[in-house]
Amino acid sequence: MQLGMIGLGRMGASMVRRLLAKGHGCVVHDRQPAVVARLQSDGAEGAASLAELVSKMTRPRAIWLMVPAGAVDQALADLVTHLDAGDIVIDGGNSYYRDDIRRAKDLAAAGLHHVDVGTSGGVAGQARGYCLMIGGEADVVKRLEPVFMALAPGVGAAPRTPGRSGGHASAEQGFLHCGPHGAGHFVKMVHNGIEYGVMAAYAEGLNILRNANVGKGTQTADAETTPLRDPEFYQYEMNLPDITEVWRRGSVIGSWLLDLTAGALLHDPQLGAYGGRVSDSGEGRWTLQAAIDEAVPTHVLSAALYQRFASRGEAGFANQVLSAMRHEFGGHAEKTVDDSK
Amino acid sequence: MQLGMIGLGRMGASMVRRLLAKGHGCVVHDRQPAVVARLQSDGAEGAASLAELVSKMTRPRAIWLMVPAGAVDQALADLVTHLDAGDIVIDGGNSYYRDDIRRAKDLAAAGLHHVDVGTSGGVAGQARGYCLMIGGEADVVKRLEPVFMALAPGVGAAPRTPGRSGGHASAEQGFLHCGPHGAGHFVKMVHNGIEYGVMAAYAEGLNILRNANVGKGTQTADAETTPLRDPEFYQYEMNLPDITEVWRRGSVIGSWLLDLTAGALLHDPQLGAYGGRVSDSGEGRWTLQAAIDEAVPTHVLSAALYQRFASRGEAGFANQVLSAMRHEFGGHAEKTVDDSK
Amino acid sequence: MQLGMIGLGRMGASMVRRLLAKGHGCVVHDRQPAVVARLQSDGAEGAASLAELVSKMTRPRAIWLMVPAGAVDQALADLVTHLDAGDIVIDGGNSYYRDDIRRAKDLAAAGLHHVDVGTSGGVAGQARGYCLMIGGEADVVKRLEPVFMALAPGVGAAPRTPGRSGGHASAEQGFLHCGPHGAGHFVKMVHNGIEYGVMAAYAEGLNILRNANVGKGTQTADAETTPLRDPEFYQYEMNLPDITEVWRRGSVIGSWLLDLTAGALLHDPQLGAYGGRVSDSGEGRWTLQAAIDEAVPTHVLSAALYQRFASRGEAGFANQVLSAMRHEFGGHAEKTVDDSK
């Protein structure tokens, strides 16, 4: 099946390569001619402009956008002037599902179809396949199935869930039509919210292990600090590369994220290459907005997001307020060196 | 290698079966004769008492305790009277690592060796193998390696971490000597703390998905309630069995816990068999104690534990205080039916 | 100064009474004739309809809306048909500040002025005065100053902040022009977010004190439960009415909320009149939305909101997921009676 791909960044380019490898034809465009050329040499048909991309495709067309969430509206506006009724636009990036609903309505007015696809898999996706969470009209989604099949990891990527039998559901292939417009990105949004939480759980736990030697340090005691009561219980030098490695086999917390963490720690046990400024994209934030609208308690997912904010210094003024209060009521001066463990 | 096993509950019995299947000899005891008899028919050597178990073993003995954390001290006290210098006692349950340190010292005074083993794997461990986190004297741990090799999942249980090469480290087999006395249970403790956090991340996310249809309900507006501003964005009926299934393939949040969750939801999409009273054992609590002693922020791990407390009604009085305050300052009566979404 | 008041609920009626007592004229309307009649007998001029209210007022009019946030748009739509250019509409309820911005723009197109006033004070406000946080055009706010002066608590309500000197700023009177349209409700929104957090801090602490006798109970130990290690440290029967009373004098945590709590506990130490289902209105939720948009970490304010959700059972499905997971990996059955302390 022929697919147009607009946006050939890390994700878009890898997806094209996977599609090509599975025998699909791809017409590709990116603002940077160099990346178009590179994929052309991999077997894709290049296009120097949106008009050219559209003109090289057979109707009804299926065109996949893989651009930053903030760039989708402009890309759509540019694209639709070239399209014909019946064409399908797929937004495979990280758009807010509310935008999908609006865009689908706008496109429908022009006889065009909108499909939203939450895509998980990261840089490993070209080899492993991508997990695809899809929203849109059922028959339109159905027409795109060959593309989804090629991008998805396939049945063999995980052992069959006990209780499933007979033919394999699409979820078992690694793609799922989740519901009407926006449903795909809604599910992907929550997926990323969960991802933040899972990541934070590992990160906090590893931080506890790393500090299991805190009893070896000097203990301070002053009016504001009580010494560690039992330093003899914190005398361990934990080997994090080995600990994350052993957890990969047989333990309850085995996961792909743990696999990756074991790899990162093996390579650099101190993780000295990282300063610890953790970015967040829109999904983690939108997940909380949904939770709040639904009145669903999300202590863990929220904490995971806020830790990222704090890692970038965003708690600074709040902390200054705390220090100011302490000074006001207790005459406490801030410590400049932390010996308050 | 010959191993004694005391405590033949869910975990102990499965471990004996795995050891037998790998060709090791097991002398087993439990307070309940019936379970001893059952394992005898599986090939173990039964013992009606601790004395008998000890007498049936060759010196130096290696005896594994698999009893509740609260029962270890008594079991040890009963056992040591029968042991001889050089014997090894392995605590494979969920003991607090601080108890390990104390017990190891006491046993050492009698010429005995203590080894603490955090064991993860659950009911699936007999087939999958157990992840073993070990603390104790290096040479003693070394002597027990055949047992650990048999219990652990083995190298094939996970793809090799990129960057590892040459002979397989013990962590790649699924067991690890983490450090001196208590180190095994310390690592297992943090492992369980992480487990709580990871579980909570999935649970919160699934709750958001389940309530993605909240816009279909009637919206209430009164002095204390503002209506959902955008009900049109919450019109989805999410299929949780399929969503958890699709996440198993290719997504960033794939994990064994997710595999299990997909299975549970397939079997019972409403999870009606569960009331939602979630137990916690000691590890989650001790993890926080360690974090606090070390001054390590653990927003996520704490929230996960507190949610379990709250699931059992433990926030009740705090909530009554909040209602009383609201009544005092605002004259708010409690709502008896919740229409405050 | 003459003020129109629409909405004579708990807050609206009390505010009218305070204005009357300070010598201002009030024309009042409510959907319920009985409450209009009651205020008439207190000295207000009653109006059976919006038209009548408007007709009884001198131009340019100042009309205060004190209706639920969800009812403001309809009230405004009904009202504006009767107004003349130059009239002022004041929204003193709990509207979302984003609605203020929209409404102010709509009103301006008709030559009308919008003022948003966040009003804090609760049922005690009639006697104590109301804290007023105000948004809108500076000159319009200025014209309403006599009303704000009458409603606000006045300079004497708190000792002067050290460092303030000379004439009293309006903030020292108890009212403040916070900025352009929406600024008043924005500040009130965050005020309520803080309120939730402060309330939760007291509630959690009191719950800890109440359970300081937990060591007197029977300790359970089984495979899933470790007993309380040190029951001898939890043998206290705390007198909460007296403890909250003593904290009112000299302690760092003295506050008006504490005063109210001490009163509630004195009256009913077990708070048996409350079931602990805690409502939340929009401000707490919108506060988090603002925090997330601004990337400001708000662990405490979020936790306080989520506890309210959970108090109403909204964590239920998440908890069922946790129980299902535990059953899947550990074979754990849910406990029906909680003995897991």
Add this chain to the structure above:
Amino acid sequence: MQLGMIGLGRMGASMVRRLLAKGHGCVVHDRQPAVVARLQSDGAEGAASLAELVSKMTRPRAIWLMVPAGAVDQALADLVTHLDAGDIVIDGGNSYYRDDIRRAKDLAAAGLHHVDVGTSGGVAGQARGYCLMIGGEADVVKRLEPVFMALAPGVGAAPRTPGRSGGHASAEQGFLHCGPHGAGHFVKMVHNGIEYGVMAAYAEGLNILRNANVGKGTQTADAETTPLRDPEFYQYEMNLPDITEVWRRGSVIGSWLLDLTAGALLHDPQLGAYGGRVSDSGEGRWTLQAAIDEAVPTHVLSAALYQRFASRGEAGFANQVLSAMRHEFGGHAEKTVDDSK
């Protein structure tokens, strides 16, 4: 009544001055002769050593220790050699209540009495009086009542709680016998836990207000960042000194901590004198330990403590783990400048 005071730091010296002003005799000692001399000139009787202090007092003696929690055991050991049966030692510092229980038992063996007093009031206490939370034997506490009366703020410090009548309970004076040994410090411990939570609520809220102008900044959009969707709603420049001032009158969140915050912000609206490294002493940590032992959910109090840890950089390694994970699965490089709002 005669009181001995050991430890003349910020708190101890102020308390002596308040006692002297109320007509009590004080015999005082500190390791630093200069501070002893200063109090001598204020009317206290100085002592160059513990032996001298004891010798200058009439039996049965009442001696108050006001030293850091970490220094109490040594101070007690030095002191008791000089005491006689029937003497009372009062620990008015921030000791862990578990230490009180142990020390009371040890002192009792020597015929001595132990009283634990949690003291709140800070640097303002000399003028305002101190809130005293007391644990120990009832008759011994009774004997010390004149001292407690003098130190406490007295009945006039707060309006009477509605429902209280007749003679004033000691709690209304500002001191309370909370229960047996340790009860005073237990209540003070929870008091401080609450204090952390209340402080954090204000700090987070003020941080939201301060960033209400975030829409004025440049919005970034790239693959990892979605721009602020509605910058028009974040255009406010909030005046924090005035906002905290207006909240002091009539609002639900009025408190002494707010009074102090308004003062700090008036003096320095940017709080530029503070770097935001927030110390914590033992009470906040011990409060959580109690909550965990009691299975009481404390989302808010925990978050408040962890924020302090994080303000001192203690989340650093966890954040590095998050960045490493993001790099592993998504190829994300860390941003060096934060434009991810």
